[in-house]
Amino acid sequence: MSKEAAGIGLEHVRFSYPDMTMDFDVEVPSGSITALMGPSGSGKSTILDLIAGFREPDSGRILIGNDDVTGLPPDRRPVSMIFQENNLFGHIDVAKNVGLGRSPSLRLTETDHADVADALARTGLAGMERRLPRELSGGERQRVALARALVRDRPVLLMDEPFASLGPALRNEMLDLVLELQAERALTVLFVTHHPDDARRVASRIIFIEAGRIAAAGPVSDFFGEDGPAAFQHYIGNEGRFARKAT
Amino acid sequence: MRKAPPTNPRILAGIAALSAVALLIGGAFLGLILEGWREWRNAVDAFDPYLFRVAGFTIWQAALSTILSVAPALLLARALSRHPSFPGRALILRLFALPLALPAIVAALGLLELFGRAGYLSGLFGWIAGGPWQGIYGLSGILIAHVFFNLPLATRLFLEALDIVSPDYWRLSSQLGMGALPSFRIIEWPVLRSALPGAAGLVFMLCVTSFTLVLTLGGGPRATTLEVAIYQALRFDFDPARAVALTALQVVITIAALAVLTRLGANAAGDANLNVASPRLPVAGRSETILNAVLLSLAVLFVLGPLVATVASGVQADLSRLAGEDSVRNAAATSVVLALAASLLSVSLALALVAARRAVSLRRGGSGSLLDRLMDTGAGFILVVPPIVVGAGWFILVRRFADVFAIAPAMIVSVNAVMAMPFAVRAIRPAYDAAAERHDRLCAALGIRGWARLRLVDWPVLKRALAMAAAFAMALSLGDLGVVALFGSDAVQTLPYLLLTRMGSYRTADAAGLALLLGLICLGLMVLAERLGRSRAR
Numbered sequence: 001m002s003k004e005a006a007g008i009g010l011e012h013v014r015f016s017y018p019d020m021t022m023d024f025d026v027e028v029p030s031g032s033i034t035a036l037m038g039p040s041g042s043g044k045s046t047i048l049d050l051i052a053g054f055r056e057p058d059s060g061r062i063l064i065g066n067d068d069v070t071g072l073p074p075d076r077r078p079v080s081m082i083f084q085e086n087n088l089f090g091h092i093d094v095a096k097n098v099g100l101g102r103s104p105s106l107r108l109t110e111t112d113h114a115d116v117a118d119a120l121a122r123t124g125l126a127g128m129e130r131r132l133p134r135e136l137s138g139g140e141r142q143r144v145a146l147a148r149a150l151v152r153d154r155p156v157l158l159m160d161e162p163f164a165s166l167g168p169a170l171r172n173e174m175l176d177l178v179l180e181l182q183a184e185r186a187l188t189v190l191f192v193t194h195h196p197d198d199a200r201r202v203a204s205r206i207i208f209i210e211a212g213r214i215a216a217a218g219p220v221s222d223f224f225g226e227d228g229p230a231a232f233q234h235y236i237g238n239e240g241r242f243a244r245k246a247t
Numbered sequence: 248m249r250k251a252p253p254t255n256p257r258i259l260a261g262i263a264a265l266s267a268v269a270l271l272i273g274g275a276f277l278g279l280i281l282e283g284w285r286e287w288r289n290a291v292d293a294f295d296p297y298l299f300r301v302a303g304f305t306i307w308q309a310a311l312s313t314i315l316s317v318a319p320a321l322l323l324a325r326a327l328s329r330h331p332s333f334p335g336r337a338l339i340l341r342l343f344a345l346p347l348a349l350p351a352i353v354a355a356l357g358l359l360e361l362f363g364r365a366g367y368l369s370g371l372f373g374w375i376a377g378g379p380w381q382g383i384y385g386l387s388g389i390l391i392a393h394v395f396f397n398l399p400l401a402t403r404l405f406l407e408a409l410d411i412v413s414p415d416y417w418r419l420s421s422q423l424g425m426g427a428l429p430s431f432r433i434i435e436w437p438v439l440r441s442a443l444p445g446a447a448g449l450v451f452m453l454c455v456t457s458f459t460l461v462l463t464l465g466g467g468p469r470a471t472t473l474e475v476a477i478y479q480a481l482r483f484d485f486d487p488a489r490a491v492a493l494t495a496l497q498v499v500i501t502i503a504a505l506a507v508l509t510r511l512g513a514n515a516a517g518d519a520n521l522n523v524a525s526p527r528l529p530v531a532g533r534s535e536t537i538l539n540a541v542l543l544s545l546a547v548l549f550v551l552g553p554l555v556a557t558v559a560s561g562v563q564a565d566l567s568r569l570a571g572e573d574s575v576r577n578a579a580a581t582s583v584v585l586a587l588a589a590s591l592l593s594v595s596l597a598l599a600l601v602a603a604r605r606a607v608s609l610r611r612g613g614s615g616s617l618l619d620r621l622m623d624t625g626a627g628f629i630l631v632v633p634p635i636v637v638g639a640g641w642f643i644l645v646r647r648f649a650d651v652f653a654i655a656p657a658m659i660v661s662v663n664a665v666m667a668m669p670f671a672v673r674a675i676r677p678a679y680d681a682a683a684e685r686h687d688r689l690c691a692a693l694g695i696r697g698w699a700r701l702r703l704v705d706w707p708v709l710k711r712a713l714a715m716a717a718a719f720a721m722a723l724s725l726g727d728l729g730v731v732a733l734f735g736s737d738a739v740q741t742l743p744y745l746l747l748t749r750m751g752s753y754r755t756a757d758a759a760g761l762a763l764l765l766g767l768i769c770l771g772l773m774v775l776a777e778r779l780g781r782s783r784a785r
Contacts, residue, residue, distance in 0.1 A: 054688055075694025086685045091707045104690075105699035152693075 006030050006065030006078060006155040006188055008051060013060035015046060022046055022212030028205075030065070030155075033182055033189040035199035035220075038209040039235060044192045047209070048158045051190070052081045064156060075104070080149035081158040084165065087145035088133040094144050095120070095129035101148035112151075119147040123177065139163075139170045143177070150181065157182070159191035163198075171195075175202045196236045200224065208232045261603020264596045268668070271661055272632055275640025282491050282643045289488030297468070298476075298489075302496050305472040308386060308461075309454035312393035317401050317447045321439055323546050324405030325431070326539035339543065340406075342550055343399035348773035349554075350726025351396070351459035352743050353766040356750065356758055357553030358383065358392055358464065360560045367556055388464035393457065397450040399550055404449070408442035409435060427535045448508035455504055456497075456633040459728045459743075463750065473497040474635045478732055487643045494636050501633065561763025564756045575761070578745040582725055585659050585741060590721035592664035594713055597671035601679045609687075634662050634729035642733055655734035659741070662730045667720035674719060674780065678712035711779050718776035722769045 007030035015022045022043045028034050036044050049055040051062060053074035062070045069077045080101075088097045095116055102112045120126055123143040133141055142162055149157055159178075163171040179202045182189050190207075193199060199206055199220055206223050208216040208231065216229040223232050283290045327336065346354065360366050364382030373380035383391055416434050425433065458474040465471055471479070473493050480490040569575050641658055645651050686704050690696065695704060728743040735744040742765045749758040 052692065054691065073694075074688075074691040081692055083688065086689065089686065089689070089704060092703070100693050100695065100703070104693050104695040106703060 008156060008188060008190065009061075009063035010047070010050070011061040011063065013050060013057045013062060015050060015055060015057050020212055024050070024060075024209075024212075024214055026207055026214045026217055028188060028190055028207070030188050031186045032205055033179070033191070033203045034205040034207055035203035036190055036192045036207050036209070037194070037196075037199065037232070037235070038215070042209045043212045044209060045160055046212075048081065048160050048190070048192060051077075051156070052079050052158055053077050077156075078154045079156045079158060080152045080154045081160070082142065082145045082149065082162045084161045085141075087148075088141055090133050093130050093132055094125065094136070097133070097144055098148045098151055101150075101152035115151055116147075119150040120144075122150060122181070123147040139166050139174060142166070142174060146177065146181065150185070153185075155186075155188060157187045157189045157191075159189070161192050161194070164194070171198070172201065178202060196224070206232075208235070255606050257599075257602040257606040259603075260599040261607070264599035264603070267596065268665055271665055272637060274644060275637040278640040278642070278644025279491050279494055282487050283495070286488040286491070289486075290491045293486075293489040293492035298492060298496065301471050301473055301476050301493070302500065304470065305455060305474075305497075305500065308389050308393075308470075308472065309451050311386075312390055312397065312454040313447050313451045315390060315394045316397035316450050317443070319542075319546070320398055320401035320405055320446070321443075322542055323398075323402045324409060324439070325435055326542050327402070327406050328409040328435070329427075329535070330539060339547060340403070342547060343403055344777075345554065345770070346396045346399050346550065348722060348770050350728070350743060350765055350769055351392075351457070352463060352728050352746055353557060353726070353762045353769075354395060354553060355392055355460055355463040356746070356762045357557035358388070358395060360556040360759065361552050362388075362391060367559070383464065385465060385467070385470035389461055389470060392460040392464050393450075393454050395550065395553060396460075397453060398546065401446045401450055402546075404446040405439055405442055408438050412438055427532065445508075448504070452501075452504055452508060455500060456635075458633070458635050458732070462728075462732070463747070473500070474633060474729075477635055477639050481639060481642055481733060487646075490639050490643065494639050497633065497636060557759070557762055557766055560756075560759035561766075564760030564763070566760050566763075569757060569760045569764075574740065574745060578740045578742050579764075581739060582741040582743075585656060586663070586721045586724040588660045589663040589667065589724040590717045592660060593667040593671050593720040593724075594675070594717045596664065596668050597675050597716060598679070598713070600668075600672060601676045602683075604676075605680060605683050634666055634727070635733065637662050637665075638730045638733040652734060652736040652738060655731070655736065655739040658734050659724075659727075659730050659739075663724035663727055664720070666727070667723045670723070671716035671720050674716035674776075675709070675712050678709055682708040715776045715779035718772045718779065722772035722776070725772070726765065726769045 008028040010024045010026050013022075013024045015024075024043070024047055036047060038044050046055065050057055051064075053069070053072060053076075056071065060070075061068055064078050067078075074081075088094075089100070092100075096106060098116045098119055099106055099108050099112065102108060102115065108116070117126075117129075120129060123146050125140065125143050125147060128136070128140070133144070136144070145162075157178075163174045166174065175198060178189065178191075181187065191198075191203075203220055205218060206216075206220055207214060208223070208229060210231055215231050216223070222228060327339070330336065359382075361368055362372075362383040363369065364380060364384075366382065369380040369382065412434060455472075456474065457472070458478070461470070461472045461475045462478065465475060473496055477490050477493045477497065480486045480493060638658060641654070642651055645654055682705065686708075690700055690704060725741075726743060728747060731739075731741050731744045732747065735741065740748075742761060746758055746761045746765065749755075749761065
């Protein structure tokens with residue numbers, strides 16, 4: 001059902017803040033789940049914003065699949081993004097919030113309505129179509145955002161600490177849902193998290209960034225082994241001793 | 248390969264709004280400068296002792312009004328703050344918000360019906376004075392009217408300052424057993440002192456530029472301010488050169504006052520918020536309570552009196568005959584149409600400015616630019632350009648090549664719209680910024696833009712704020728007498744203008760009826776605006 005799977009490529013992408021210049025060069029393989037980790041202020045959200053089109057690089061190219069998307073406005077990129085919060089319009093009910101993923105002017109056909117209902121059912125929200133976002137729990141709201149991403153049907157899903165405000169059990173539940181959806185649609189998922197457990201639970205790869213540079217990138221197993229990158233071990237509080245599980 | 252950044256339509260709209268405002272103000276100053284250039288000898292001759300006496304009186308009455316408004320307001324705010332919950336407190340606060348909603352000419356009439364030579368209280372005052380009561384007239388009338396408007400305003404400003412004091416301070420002060428005097432010295436006075444320059448500056452500014460009250464209550468050449476003198480120079484003496492001289496002086500005084508005002512950190516747009524809740528425990532002792540009760544009662548009587556007088560004499564008027572008169576109907580229709588247009592224009596300008604300001608401040612490195620600052624503070628700055636000055640400038644400019652009275656509707660609408668704009672900006676901006684904060688990225692991600700964005704996202708979220716701003720702007724515009732006094736004629740009459748002519752021809756009963764009508768309309772709109780604002784905050 002989904003369009004062709006698409007990897008993400010950042011080729012010497014430079015982006016400057018007044019006090020910091022970031023430079024990213026990295027690839028995210030298509031059809032994988034990649035966790036984007038790093039200290040606060042290292043540029044995790046900036047990378048997502050660059051891929052999604054909320055920010056434009058000073059130089060370099062951003063590729064999705066085989067296409068150069070640099071300079072395209074956010075809605076023309078084959079990308080859906082889920083923020084930590086404010087994913088929904090508060091005055092619009094759940095079904096319409098999802099429907100906006102299909103038509104930004106809410107002109108929906110019968111097929112569209114059926115797809116919305118399917119997406120809501122798939123994310124466990126059947127029966128909540130007419131609710132307003134404020135009548136939902138935090139987890140349910142993020143489910144609506146996921147449902148909208150399903151309806152939008154873009155090959156790349158970006159998530160910026162999507163479940164940070166949820167408790168551990170709920171977070172795992174949501175991650176498992178993302179894993180299922182990713183497998184069904186062959187999505188390329190890139191998500192920011194601070195929790196090593198999240199990465200281990202669903203990701204196949206990790207990109208670790210520090211101070212606006214890619215410090216390390218590779219399979220998850222490379223990171224948690226005894227010879228994992230020192231900076232990453234330091235970040236997760238495991239300096240030199242891979243004896244106990246990170247908490 | 249990279250697309251040039253598209254010109255943001257929001258910024259373009261803001262630039263258009265700023266240009267419209269600049270055109271209005273600039274046109275007025277162009278008219279004044281041209282006239283001054285052409286008639287420079289007459290304009291220079293106009294700087295005679297009379298003109299300086301008028302300028303002196305303008306400042307003198309404003310200073311007196313400020314002292315008389317602000318000093319009691321300190322005590323009243325303190326009294327209200329010391330008694331955070333007593334029956335009627337919320338009512339007093341609402342009453343104190345009323346004068347702001349009342350057109351100046353309605354209040355002036357109410358004051359005359361109470362304190363005038365034939366007013367309800369003339370018997371009492373005559374008995375006290377031991378002779379026939381002459382009525383408020385000249386300086387006394389102007390002062391009473393200014394205090395009527397500004398005492399409640401200053402009280403609310405001070406109370407707002409006191410309400411910000413941390414509740415922990417009050418708990419601490421009652422735990423330490425501080426009496427009235429120590430807690431005034433240690434807690435209340437520092438807060439009031441820091442709010443004092445701003446509040447006093449605002450009141451002074453309002454009094455220096457007050458037109459309607461001085462026109463209706465001032466008396467003759469001895470009690471005239473610059474604004475009224477400009478009006479008289481243009482409408483009665485037809486002496487444009489003198490008007491130019493007067494306007495120049497008025498502008499100098501306003502700019503000087505504004506410079507002092509901004510240095511003191513005052514907010515030129517005033518405040519229409521109303522704080523009812525206060526989480527403190529009552530702390531006042533018995534004798535202080537009695538003193539405060541007396542103070543508050545006096546203030547309530549003073550504010551309530553003219554309102555009651557307006558209603559009492561208004562209902563005595565032959566309202567049904569008035570309502571049937573063609574001139575009244577025409578004036579009412581004209582007023583409503585012009586005020587609606589002004590309110591629509593005002594809200595559009597404000598929305599464009601608010602949206603552009605947001606867009607500019609988001610642009611990387613855009614903050615701090617001239618455009619940014621203009622959109623941020625430019626809106627409030629408009630308030631200090633008195634409508635009479637703008638009106639006078641256009642009056643002098645247009646008379647050279649067209650019939651001045653033919654442009655009356657356009658002048659009334661545009662000047663009133665621009666004067667109400669700062670208030671509209673204040674009503675719209677918080678809602679707009681909050682909504683944009685939540686929705687901008689989401690809309691960009693989903694491609695919701697243009698008409699779809701307006702219909703699905705912005706309108707549902709902003710309609711309350713927009714309606715509130717519109718109601719407020721309409722009330723201000725309906726009650727305004729400044730521009731229409733200059734441009735009004737038999738052909739274009741608004742309700743305030745008709746009211747003024749009826750007062751001038753001593754048809755007092757008619758005037759009272761019209762005042763009641765006008766007051767009720769404006770009050771209704773203000774209540775509506777406040778309701779809308781309140782339920783938004785929910």
